[in-house]
Amino acid sequence: MKNQVSFKVKSKFINKYKNGYPLIDKSAILNIDTKMREGSIINLVDEKGQFIARGYYGKQNKGIGWVLTRKKQEDINLEFFKKKLIIALNKRTKFFQDPSTTAFRVFNGEGDGIGGLIIEYFDGYYVIHWYSKGVYKFRDEVINSLKKIVEFKGIYQKKRFSEDGKYIEQDDFIMGERAATPLIVKENGVNLAIYLNEGAMVGVFLDQREVRKRVRDQYSKNKSVLNTFSYTGVFSIFAALGGAKTTTSVDLANRSLPKTIEQFNINYIDAKTQEIIVEDVFKYFKYALRKELKFDFVILDPPSFATSKNFKFSAEKDYKNLLKQAILITEDNGTILASTNCSSFNMDKFKEFIHEAFKESCVEYKILEEHTLPPDFKTMEEFKEGNYLKVVFVRKMP
Known part of the structure; x- marks a missing residue:
């Protein structure tokens, strides 16, 4: 040791x-x-x-x-990492056996016994995320353990610990064969375009898998859907496949336009029939209000922190006011999907934000359902902040 x-x-x-x-x-x-x-x-x-x-x-x-x-005699060595990985992989057996979903998390940091280490699976490819220089020191033990216990097409890595917060890795490929660009995976039968070698993010956040399924199966049919902070538009894809009358995707990043078009195309949906807007979401809310636009279903999933030219957003400080803007452009009897991945407050506090937003808007509401992390994102009761995802479907009452 x-x-x-x-x-x-x-x-x-x-x-x-x-x-x-x-x-x-x-x-x-x-x-x-x-x-x-x-x-x-x-x-x-x-x-x-x-x-x-x-x-x-x-x-x-x-x-x-x-x-x-907590075992005094247990050494932190190759066998330790191998044992932890085997236990974690065995807990995901049902995911490996499901052909309709070929992208999921196989190792979730402290929830699986090694804080700072995340491993995700994409149709035969494994992506290792290192969240500190400290855990990266065990790189050889983790990679050697993984390649001994799984069959893989290829292994990639993401170093998430640069000093200045920027992702500087030039090539994330480690071994095996390189993945196609993009790699097409499935989530509940829906095609998703994934990029394993284009920076820290691959193109989809796997923690929202069950929420997206609900969007498709329960909330989209014949609805006008607004997807804010849309990233690569995956919520919009699920809404369209669920029979949405229209989808509008809004994100500030220029890349969101081609990435969202691509996601529509690989699911055989004509992107020209959907609206994709590269714009600051905060500005779009003002535009929609000015134009008297309203939507049946509004998806509100901002990052914990966001910065635009004129505004800095913090979920802990600003989510309530953001939700108040969403309420203004939601139809009566419409639904808002309120979501946050901010770990500094819990679900009870998040529901307080929701309550205050509706109260200050003088609007009645009804909570329809709540979601936290899916089972492949294993958490531990002793570390509640690890269960960071909070999703609430809210009905705006007339």
Whole structure:
């Protein structure tokens, strides 16, 4: 095993770590060595030196590392990673057996026992996401374990830990054969165009899979649909396939136009019959209000943070006001899909935002259904912030 360093846990945090909390928070530690190398093995001990847990040092968001085991005799080695991967893959057996869905998550960080490590599957290709320099130090152990236990067409990686927040990797390919560009995968029978070697994102967020199915099967038939912050337009594809009367996709990024057209085309939908707008969503809301446009179904799925030329958006601070704008352009008896991936507040707080938005708009509402992460995005009860996705379908009452 690599050289180990002991971190003394403050007394008030000891039970928290004994009970399974996985994130090593610097505020919980008495003796942080700021010169430590990322990837170093950490033993968490109490103030008397008694063992609590073992993990690794790696800066990620608010943490300085992740707990990997509470077994004093367990080494962090090739066999450790292999065992964790086998357990995780076995839990996704039903996904591998479903030909209608060929894109899903096979390893979900701390939920599967290794914080900072995400692995996704795309029709025979595996994409490894490294979220800190620390976990990347175990690159060989993870890749060697993966290639021993799965059959694969190819393996790619995404380094998500650059100092300045920019994605600088030139080639994400590791081994096997290179994927087609784009790679066409399926989600509940719908075709999706995926790009495994074009930066940090591949073209679809897999955590919304079950929500998109509901959009297609339950909420779109004969409806006018507005999809805001539409990215590559996948919600719009599901709405159109669900029988939407019209779809309007709005996103500020220039790439959203060709990417959305492509998603329509591979599903045999004429993109010319749909509206795709490259525009700041906040400006579009004002335009729609000015033109007295209204929609039967509004999809509101902004990033946790967004910046445009004239506005900075934070989900925690601004979601309520954004929702109030959406309410104004939603038809009576229409539906709003309110969604956020912000981990700094929970579902109860999110529903407070929804309640306040409707109350301040003097509009009655009814919550129709709620969603969090799908089962392949495994989470743990001891780390509630890991279950970050919050989706609420809301009916605007007349």
